[in-house]
Amino acid sequence: MIEVGATIPERVFTINRELLKAYADASGDQNPIHQNEEFAISVGLPNVIAHGMLTMALVGKFVTDWAGGSSKVTHFGARFIKPVIVPANTDVDLTVTATISAIEDKSITLDLTATSAGIKVLGMAKATVLR
């Protein structure tokens, strides 16, 4: 049902080091904290972390699949509150859900939740899509 308060079924994306390398190449963001464990630890991180924008891109995929395509999105925002930690040779989850928070004549706004290993990684995540 499309009504305020309705939830959209959860979806789990898999993030691993191969995906981080692919995202680095596709986005141009080659910051070593997303690929090199030794470097990441040297700057005080627990391990390699995913690009915040990769997390947001996957949440975006959740939104566009629900909305009916990439051309439907008019607003999309999020705060990066915790990193997605990606150890070597490990698949970690990015679990995404959403609630419909507003319905206008031409648009629907979703409040999005994204967690990894049970920890909330995005805050204030919202998307507005055309109906």
Next chain:
Amino acid sequence: MLNPDSVGRTFEGADSITVTQSEIDSFCAVIGETDTTVAPPTFSIRISLEQSQSILSDPSIGLDWTRVVHGDQKFEIFSPIKGGDSFSCSSTIESYRVAAGNEIVTVRSDLKTGSEIALSSWSTLVVRA
């Protein structure tokens, strides 16, 4: 530290940027998107962060990019990006504050086709103390 005179200023990117279909295809492939006729909603970060980085790293602005962490990100999309689209880019330093020694900068990037804004994005960048 950021030069306070730069807050509120808009910086024009040097050249027009053309998005290729292959760039959209690569971005889509990473997130498992099979419809590549328009770019995914976060695709433009590829253009805007590079623009912001080149502007903010200029010695006259003085942001230390090596210590930057992405705090938050927002997109307002008026017209979805397609392969072959060309844009002029500008970046505006909208706000700047220092909290607990960290510098917090919000930069708005506009992608325009002629005089029409196709997409605006806001990046909050935190320069760790």
